[in-house]
Amino acid sequence: MTAQLALSQLLNGLQLGVLLFLLAAGLTLVFGIMSFVNLAHGSLYMLGAYFGAATFAKTDSFTLAILAATVGAGLVGLLLDRFALTKLYTRDHLDQVLATFGLILFFNELIRMIWGPGSIFMQVPDALSQTVDIFGFTYPSYRFAIIGAGLAVALGLYLLIQKTRVGMLIRAGATHPHMVASLGVNIKWLNTLVFALGAALAGLAGVMSGPIMSVQPGMGEPVLILTLVVIIIGGLGSIRGAFYAALIVGVVDTLGRAFMPTIMRGIFERNTADAAGPALASMLIYLFMALVLALKPQGLFPATAGATR
Amino acid sequence: MKLLPTAIDWRAPRTIVAIVVIATFALLPVLVGDEGGFYVKFATRVLIYALAAIGLNFILGFGGMVSFGHAMYVMLGAYCVAIPAQHEITSGWAHIAIALAMTTVIAAGAGAVALRTTGIAFIMITLAFAQMLFFGAVSLKEYGGDDGLTLATRSNFALFDISSNAGLYYFAFVCVLVALYLSWRAVLSPFGLILRGSKANTRRALALGHPVFRYQLVAYVLSALACAVAGVLLANLTQFASPAYGAWTLSGELIVIVILGGLGTVFGPLVGAVLLLALEEVLPTLVEATLPDYKSNWMLLLGLFIFFIALALKRGVFGSLRGGKQ
Amino acid sequence: MTALVTENLVKRFGGVQATDNVSLTVEDGQLHAIIGPNGAGKSTLIGQIAGEIAPDSGHVALLGKDVTTLSVFARANLGLARTYQITQLAKEFTALDNVLMATNARASHNFSFWKNAHDDSDAVSHSLAALAKVGLLDAKNRTVAELAHGEQRQLEIAMALATGPKVLLLDEPLAGMSQGESAAMIALLKSLKGRYPILLVEHDMDAVFSLADRISVLVYGRIIASGTPEEIRNNVEVRAAYLGEEATA
Numbered sequence: 075m076t077a078q079l080a081l082s083q084l085l086n087g088l089q090l091g092v093l094l095f096l097l098a099a100g101l102t103l104v105f106g107i108m109s110f111v112n113l114a115h116g117s118l119y120m121l122g123a124y125f126g127a128a129t130f131a132k133t134d135s136f137t138l139a140i141l142a143a144t145v146g147a148g149l150v151g152l153l154l155d156r157f158a159l160t161k162l163y164t165r166d167h168l169d170q171v172l173a174t175f176g177l178i179l180f181f182n183e184l185i186r187m188i189w190g191p192g193s194i195f196m197q198v199p200d201a202l203s204q205t206v207d208i209f210g211f212t213y214p215s216y217r218f219a220i221i222g223a224g225l226a227v228a229l230g231l232y233l234l235i236q237k238t239r240v241g242m243l244i245r246a247g248a249t250h251p252h253m254v255a256s257l258g259v260n261i262k263w264l265n266t267l268v269f270a271l272g273a274a275l276a277g278l279a280g281v282m283s284g285p286i287m288s289v290q291p292g293m294g295e296p297v298l299i300l301t302l303v304v305i306i307i308g309g310l311g312s313i314r315g316a317f318y319a320a321l322i323v324g325v326v327d328t329l330g331r332a333f334m335p336t337i338m339r340g341i342f343e344r345n346t347a348d349a350a351g352p353a354l355a356s357m358l359i360y361l362f363m364a365l366v367l368a369l370k371p372q373g374l375f376p377a378t379a380g381a382t383r
Numbered sequence: 384m385k386l387l388p389t390a391i392d393w394r395a396p397r398t399i400v401a402i403v404v405i406a407t408f409a410l411l412p413v414l415v416g417d418e419g420g421f422y423v424k425f426a427t428r429v430l431i432y433a434l435a436a437i438g439l440n441f442i443l444g445f446g447g448m449v450s451f452g453h454a455m456y457v458m459l460g461a462y463c464v465a466i467p468a469q470h471e472i473t474s475g476w477a478h479i480a481i482a483l484a485m486t487t488v489i490a491a492g493a494g495a496v497a498l499r500t501t502g503i504a505f506i507m508i509t510l511a512f513a514q515m516l517f518f519g520a521v522s523l524k525e526y527g528g529d530d531g532l533t534l535a536t537r538s539n540f541a542l543f544d545i546s547s548n549a550g551l552y553y554f555a556f557v558c559v560l561v562a563l564y565l566s567w568r569a570v571l572s573p574f575g576l577i578l579r580g581s582k583a584n585t586r587r588a589l590a591l592g593h594p595v596f597r598y599q600l601v602a603y604v605l606s607a608l609a610c611a612v613a614g615v616l617l618a619n620l621t622q623f624a625s626p627a628y629g630a631w632t633l634s635g636e637l638i639v640i641v642i643l644g645g646l647g648t649v650f651g652p653l654v655g656a657v658l659l660l661a662l663e664e665v666l667p668t669l670v671e672a673t674l675p676d677y678k679s680n681w682m683l684l685l686g687l688f689i690f691f692i693a694l695a696l697k698r699g700v701f702g703s704l705r706g707g708k709q
Numbered sequence: 710m711t712a713l714v715t716e717n718l719v720k721r722f723g724g725v726q727a728t729d730n731v732s733l734t735v736e737d738g739q740l741h742a743i744i745g746p747n748g749a750g751k752s753t754l755i756g757q758i759a760g761e762i763a764p765d766s767g768h769v770a771l772l773g774k775d776v777t778t779l780s781v782f783a784r785a786n787l788g789l790a791r792t793y794q795i796t797q798l799a800k801e802f803t804a805l806d807n808v809l810m811a812t813n814a815r816a817s818h819n820f821s822f823w824k825n826a827h828d829d830s831d832a833v834s835h836s837l838a839a840l841a842k843v844g845l846l847d848a849k850n851r852t853v854a855e856l857a858h859g860e861q862r863q864l865e866i867a868m869a870l871a872t873g874p875k876v877l878l879l880d881e882p883l884a885g886m887s888q889g890e891s892a893a894m895i896a897l898l899k900s901l902k903g904r905y906p907i908l909l910v911e912h913d914m915d916a917v918f919s920l921a922d923r924i925s926v927l928v929y930g931r932i933i934a935s936g937t938p939e940e941i942r943n944n945v946e947v948r949a950a951y952l953g954e955e956a957t958a
Binding site for chain 3: 571
């Protein structure tokens with residue numbers, strides 16, 4: 075019983091972890107290459123969820139929903155990059171934070187205008203609505219699918235970045251942006267590509283989490299903040315760091331919420347434990363982040379020695 | 384001892400605007416004549432936001448530390464009123480003392496970790512710490528959790544009676560004046576010189592022998608203290624404390640206020656608070672008048688407004704005015 | 710007492726040996742110059758002495774005290790003052806405020822919040838004296854952006870002097886200067902010589918040979934020769950590895 079619970083919570087943590095990775099990958103790459111901090115990344119996640127939910131409701135096809143979310147969010151990302159954000163890339167981080175903070179308010183309200191202030195419902199696709207049995211233990215197949223899809227995307231990204239020419243440029247851009255520019259590579263084009271790719275991944279994360287989390291205005295912010303924690307822990311600009319940190323954060327957060335109150339009860343008396351348990355659980359990843367930073371200010375897998383100095 | 388830290392150019396636009404703004408605030412309850420009414424409460428709110436923004440500006444404008452989590456100290460201050468009040472401690476001075484003590488401890492800890500990083504990581508970490516405290520407050524079930532805590536009565540400041548709205552207003556006004564004066568002095572002091580110098584060139588400041596980290600940490604704690612006092616006042620104004628006071632959107636609004644007023648000007652935060660809060664009142668009315676169907680969606684325009692401020696308003700409204708000889 | 714000692718300093722960046730077992734001393738009152746072609750590892754060496762770069766192994770001693778593990782500001786507080794090859798100044802500050810910031814570093818910390826920094830007449834006169842020493846007194850109220858390149862370099866020296874240094878570390882003070890500016894700077898360096906122990910890194914050979922008491926030649930991170938200007942001038946290895954290159958270039 076407890077072992078099963080632990081296993082299913084572990085899988086829940088893994089599932090949260092891969093979703094966080096999809097968000098963190100784009101954010102950390104954009105930071106690495108453009109030194110740009112995009113708080114509106116969570117809005118792209120939200121847009122993906124809405125595009126997907128709307129398409130799914132209309133067409134009943136989850137494949138189309140995924141396509142709509144990914145391509146839609148990617149397109150919005152492309153437009154943002156080309157028309158709204160270009161001027162900000164050379165500005166200091168303060169301006170970037172402020173501008174993208176404005177964009178969050180804008181997108182939240184835009185969604186509220188179009189789809190209303192309440193949350194909209196998105197069903198688990200029929201094909202994945204069952205549970206899977208392993209070792210006499212059942213787990214929803216949809217959540218398995220998320221884990222699978224997330225890991226597949228991670229593998230794809232790894233291949234893209236390690237094995238292709240574009241990937242080589244991305245890697246070089248993250249460590250030596252000026253050098254890439256001076257090699258005659260059209261860095262603008264590379265920026266746009268990375269930004270749109272990141273946006274598409276955020277959209278994908280949005281649509282995949284649609285059936286298990288509530289699709290509502292402002293849904294991007296809590297996720298965004300978790301994602302920021304992930305990329306700090308992983309090391310800014312490091313996609314490998316983002317991957318490991320996302321899994322760690324997903325698992326630590328989920329297990330903490332599930333078991334911290336019980337653990338606390340074993341140590342403190344019941345009243346104290348009941349009061350402090352949930353509080354400590356929700357603060358766990360932030361404490362973890364503080365610990366990582368205290369030991370390694372550059373994160374676990376720093377991308378470059380000087381990037382965040 | 385000189386009363387003013389530096390000579391003043393009385394004919395500079397900045398001086399004139401500052402005097403007009405302060406005089407208007409001083410006379411406001413008399414001018415609007417609605418003792419305890421809407422305008423006095425609104426102006427109190429402006430002063431409270433200004434106080435928090437003065438705190439933030441001290442590190443953001445003069446120290447170059449972009450904290451995206453200062454709302455957490457506002458929330459902390461508010462809870463330092465509401466929780467003691469629940470345990471029947473109603474003395475306002477006690478509330479302030481608790482708020483200052485708690486904030487010093489928490490800000491010293493959070494600041495020490497956050498200041499190990501710079502730039503973008505610092506922004507994100509301050510945001511994350513604020514979220515941490517936010518969720519901490521949400522999980523305080525004994526103290527209302529998500530719903531927050533209501534205050535039966537306002538704090539009791541023996542000498543200052545803040546039970547009336549005008550009383551609270553003038554108390555907040557005095558707090559803002561004190562904060563403006565102190566930050567003005569501090570910015571021009573040797574401490575302020577080193578803080579500003581470290582912002583301009585950290586490497587040089589270190590090479591000269593300045594322990595930059597210590598200066599920044601002290602500045603960070605001081606700025607948090609101003610926000611905590613703002614939180615004490617906010618709890619008294621609304622007679623309420625809730626995790627929402629620590630929401631990251633409030634941290635964002637504080638940054639907007641600082642930029643809107645003029646980054647790195649002592650008086651800018653007050654001007655910025657007036658402008659932003661006025662805009663947040665005017666926009667809904669404006670939208671209702673022109674597009675009644677979209678009355679509730681005025682935040683869309685606010686978002687765009689903030690976006691364009693970031694793009695276009697380099698020096699802020701007050702910052703664009705000509706100052707004295709400096 | 711020996712002002713500054715490095716002992717078997719080693720620093721690698723990846724496969725590159727940027728500092729290869731460098732040992733050198735600056736005696737009290739001595740001007741010790743380091744010369745070497747571009748990429749010889751001069752900046753890395755300076756960085757390790759100032760504390761901005763941690764060596765892989767070896768030691769740095771300042772006034773007889775091992776400072777290898779001390780931070781940049783702690784070394785500065787012990788009396789090590791430096792200038793940078795690329796000027797490091799507070800750009801929006803006036804010349805006076807830059808020096809005032811340095812003057813305020815004389816005490817290891819200054820948590821004074823009340824009094825205007827400009828009202829501290831002792832600090833201001835000390836700062837003005839430092840500006841006067843480098844010939845920038847008239848420029849005291851100009852911001853760094855309004856100063857010519859040569860003046861900015863002089864300001865760097867004024868700041869180093871204002872901290873009340875015991876050892877000076879000067880990183881290419883003549884870099885990028887016009888001929889007139891160079892002459893003024895060389896005169897300034899001459900006036901400092903003998904009053905402070907100085908480690909000077911410089912490209913300008915004429916300046917180095919006219920100023921230095923001792924010269925060390927750094928090539929590929931290694932000191933290939935060290936001696937009086939006369940000895941260095943006549944050193945075969947140096948001529949081959951370095952001066953020869955210069956001559957043919």
